[in-house]
Amino acid sequence: DHGLDQTEQFLPASDAKKLQKKRISFRAMVAIGLPTALAIIALVTGLLVWHFHFALYFFPFSEGSNNGIIAYYLSEFNVPESQVSAVDEAMASLDGVGNARKSRRGFGRRTDNSLIIDGSVKRSHHAHGNQTDIIRSPGFPDSAYLPNLYTEWQIRADPEHRIRLEFDVLDLEKDCRNDFIKVYDSLAPSEKQVIVEKCGYRLPGEKLIFISSGNVMLVTLVTNEEKNFPGFRAFYSQIPAKIQDCGGRLTGLRGTFTSPGYPSHYPPQTDCVWNIEVPSGKHIKVKFDKLSIHSPEQNAISCPEDYLEINYRICGEKPPKTVYTIKSNQATVRFHSDLSYVSEGFSAEFEAFEPTNPCPGRFQCDNDLCVSPNLQCDGYNDCGDMSDERGCTCNETQIKCMNGFCKPSFWRCDGVNDCGDNTDEENCAQEFRCRNSRCIPAQKQCNGYNDCGDGSDESQCEKSIAVHCSALTYKCKNNQCISKLNPMCDGETDCVDGSDEAECKCGTKPYKSSRIVGGKDSNDGEWPWQVSLHMKTQGHVCGASVISNRWLVTAAHCVQDNEKFNYSQPDQWEVYLGLLNQGETSKSTLKHVKRIISHPLYDHLSYDNDIALMELDSPVTLSQNIWPVCLPEATHDFPAGKSVWITGWGKLREEVDAIASLLQKAEVRIINNTVCSKLMDNGITPRMICAGVLSGGVDACQGDSGGPMTSTESNGRMFLAGVVSWGDGCGRRNRPGIYTRVTEYRSWIREMTGV
Template identity: 50%
Template sequence: MDPMDRGIRYTPGSSDKDWEQADTFLPASDNQKLEKKRGPGKVGIIVAVVTLAAVLALIIGLLVWHFHFHKDLKSQKIYTGSLRITNQVFVDAYENSDSAEFKELANQVMAQLKSVYSESPQLSKYYVRSEVQAFSEGSVIAYYESEFAVPAGQEAAVDQAVNSLSVNKFRRFEEKQGPLVFDHIVSSALDTRLFSKGRTSMRFTQHAKSSAEKIITSPGFPDKPYAPDSFVQWQLRGDPGHVLKLSFDTFNLEENCSNDFVRVYDSLVAVDKHLMEEECGFYSPSNPLTFISSRNVMLVTLVTNKEENFPGFRARVTQISQDSSELACGGKLSGTSGSFKSPNFPSYYPPNKTCQWDIEVPDGKYIKLRFPKFMVSTGSLNHCSEDYVQIVGKSTLCGQQPANTMVTVNSNKMTVVFKSDSSQVDRGFNATYEVFEPTDPCPDKFQCDNKRCVNPSLRCDGWNDCGDSTDERNCKCDASMIQCRNGFCKPMFWRCDGVNDCGDDTDELNCGCKSGEFQCKNNQCVSEKLKCDGNRDCKDGSDEDGCSRDMCKDSTFMCSNGKCITKPNPMCDGQDDCGDGSDESNCNCGKKAYTKSRIVGGQDADVSEFPWQVSLHVKNTPHVCGASIISEQWLVTAAHCVQDDAKIKYSQPGTWEAYLGLHTQKEKPKSTKRLIKQIIPHKNYNSYTYDNDIALMELDSPVTFSETIRPICLPAATDVYPAGETVTISGWGATREGGGGATVLQKANVRIINSTVCDELMSGQITSRMTCAGVLSGGVDACQGDSGGPMSIFSNERMYLAGVVSWGDGCARRNKPGIYTNVPKFRAWIKEKTGV
């Protein structure tokens, strides 16, 4: 029998003073010195005149500076833009900025720009220079930047004057003397973060030919971090009739986009009207950044500040024919069901794209359209006029819509139009459609306001099954439910648990505690045994008020200088509570290797999302249990994972292999493998009740931390995680009860359940060393094979090991939470055994 399939466990200043008032007279040794004199004398007059003259000169100087020089203080303003030259034909020499052909045409463009600016009163007096950065096909497009020295207070007027430049102004000039014919003019102010006099600037060019890939990397990658205080540009080109595809294989920048960032433009110059996206932070390979241009050009810029330099990026550049099926979208769809998606989904859709899908289902049927994922840019105007999805005659959608947003039409025909403008792209959408009967949109089910259909038995059961709560509104609750004043019903076991489940506090009114329970000041009830135990079991800490005890016993955080901290969760919160910094030491833990992931894609975790996750294998067998990295040489797991059975000595170190940095079980050779030196299960582990279900494993050799391998933070003994708090569980366990283990690391968010409520649900099997968490409506839980893995909580910008997956009654059953070892209760034991 699988050792993880037994019993009920998971397997797989000072104040002012009044002075006494007294007159003190000092004796004068020479009374004549105290007599008044008739006047200052000649020397005094001269000194006074000189002083007065100096003061007047200073005042005049300040006035002159203020009214003359201060008025002339100017700021540098750079505007970037593009012009299409319709009476020129593109030649290959225009790609080379050193060629005679490039210089000749560039000089003509700059001269014509200068003449146009000279006709504007707002621009002519502030104009400094222009520079042509590049040319591209179509007929010939010139990309330029123009510099102006603008006095303080005139910036808005100059912005307006530049933005009002039109084709007609260029054509009026052209009729006088201009040799070039312009149309399609785009210009905007350059982001001030993109230019700095003291910054190092570099520019690279690449031309993707045929189907070959071009590689671009941040300077120094992968051998060293990118340089500080730099501005790097990559001008990318493809052949005519093609677009460019940019795919980042590695992307690791500082998390704050105000400091370091990458910008991708649908242009060859950094003009905001063609900015596709600005990115920073970390993106895992399983959630890659991919962009497609609308033309055969693209610009990538990297801007860094003076501090905090990171590895950088590596990206592949390929060209795609504009006729390629990869870019195709729209068309006619028929049948009773189907699906479609935005171009390049789930990566960023290209700019300047229009797609139309015409859906027709059998006569007499209506159409229900559902969007599982929907992220369409709202652009600079922040409404649906730039990028949008329009269900013709029905509604227009943009922004980030809730998962499974639905739209229905009372017809057998539907037209869906997707449009993107020239800037600010997003991930896009996927959509499915299906038919329904006009007279019965939800056969044998309850129809939610959002058109979702749910089982009628879920109506008024206390759970938001619709997603918009319409199945829980205006309910008449039975005796087993709490009748909230706002019309909702909630399960009775949520009553008086210290969490406002109703939303109007109905479930927390008139609460009294049972015999053997202590009532907190916030009306929460906790066991009398928890009073004065050194832990804040009440959310307001009132169970510890007035207690006389040794504040520095093992259950509290003790500083290196002997000071004791009773504040909840003091470690690594950015505040030196100890005074010696010991509560802020050892904080290089719990940091995810990336900062964001807008496409989750079900329950698959991203690569390196949980770099402390370990997969434990019995030698030459598949995954058995999980574990968490807490230092270079120590792991935390569950004690029940290391209990012997008749066939296998799980308690012996030689039985095990630990795989660190693993994401997919099929990729074990790519991960870091370690053998086990010793195993330390808790001496009070009870194999019948699963109390004290925790164990330590020492690796045979230390590991080196990296993006894929790093420790999770350990909580302090005083840390308290109240009911209602969201925690994350992860592992390769079974994805359904009785099912097989997952290949890709899975993740899920669950909620901490009040211990009193949980004890009722689990028939009195919960001890103070256990934590309950789950989604009581069912469907989300840990399962066989997740045992020993982490239940983590996000606090102080880090992830902490709040619990260890221990046991449960089946998997993801309704009203059956998962049970986890309460790690704060074992903090002193972990430190005693490992020194961590």
């Protein structure tokens, strides 16, 4: 299908007003369209050498504009299968771009406002006044969409209006090569005027709002023959053509401005100019809370398509609090978007400042960011370039590092080099702290006697000794207790009966080498116990961990009902195992849930006992991409300061809505529960374990819940130390992540599952 470009003007006239007629007669329509149609017919028939049956229809799909009349036509060809590729190439050459992904062949009958073409459905809609109407995929919400479907929704608005389209439900196959929606800034599916292409699902809180440049819009749904999903629902309405926040004069000491329509995606074909003027003698600083201006494959250096221009063109995705300084009291800010592909846009604040005092009452970073003076010399890199932490005088609550930095005193002797020069880890061996909190002289460690009483002073020695059993000692199946720390599955047989190495088909992975906030992309098969839990119509909601070929561990808060969804019902869940990319679920193993067991003492207010079990409806075949993580015994010790890994597809940053496509991983360290309880306002129970990077920036976030926190033990085998539970924000300074301590539930897991 090809559509005439909307910039085309027919019947040029010296007086443009004469072209602005309320109606166009069918005779005029034929007069306008027939020459063009005949020319195209001649070209196509020449290409096809008249070997194929074709049909060409004209519809009064015309719109009035200041530039004249835009006419749309539709052509359909029925081509032998062996010649389809040749015709696709010919049609693509007419448009100058690749042809549509799905060919439509043969005409059907016209009914109402729909034209059915061999499984294709075309519908026409008109927005009216302040009314909001709905379009939805065929069958939604009662049934999934059909395979091999092509559906069009043509939407018109009154003259001098735009169309606003908002998706509140979007649940398609995750691979856009199979099923996808496209929204066009025209009535014809021209690839030059694609506003957006979407597949997968809409996250709760994600804004999928699109605005047309004129008074027409086209929505298409294309599906293939496999994996049909619930589909979509969208609301459309008309809004005035003039968008209030597109340009203008901004004066005063400070103010705000945003991309057109924000927080909607900005419309295509838009140009806005803001003239900013602050009092004479002052300069201008522009800070962005949001800056997302990009098109697929756009060059982020030259920015030829969509861009914001201040001192120079800016495009791409910038982090929050990005600052640009203008050394003048006047500035011109330009925003431009081209014909196709739109993004979230920007939200900015401008502020006047004295050139001699850019940050009155605040600290000026070397990168021109202004931060609160309370953040200077607090041990954290608030500026991002460490400029707020140089030349500091440490107070009594801080460690004075030899290199001049100051660090919080609770980081002393935690096994991590926080200073960078190891100052905080020196002189830490005068006493040995037992696991039962007793302290003994360091020289009594590994002397062959149980001086602690719990065997912990003999637990990391060359030889383990038999000790009296306690809550902190490992018990073999023959009821013998040994002093060795974490002997289970460490590759050495410590129990006389060999029980410590008997059940160790777990915790291994083919790679030695989450979106977790501040994390990195994972490799395929790197975390084979990681599971993605999908709720029907929502997509990915929580994570989980494989503990056997039949059982998963997740968080209890993931399976609690609310007013909208029945999360406690097994039939509402889809389980994806061996998954790396959320956009490629077809490459993973899909299972369904037979039973959910939430811990009976789970407290929804404190998140205490936040653990649950899921039984699969059938055993999964274990492989290098699907493999159980090891469950630690109740006596397993995960000491403060130890590095652990968190993984998941959760949000990349606290302030954004979108989750990660690729599985993310991040390394954090375990934090002492006493310190953690102080940091988290005494909200920590003994059944929780804290981990994070206290300087901020690395943490689990929404969407990671229920996923694993894993610890690498002495022989490289990985154990499930925690289950992602809760936190205060994501990646905030001095606010670690809180995890369910799995060692507290080892007996309960064994009782419920037999694992």
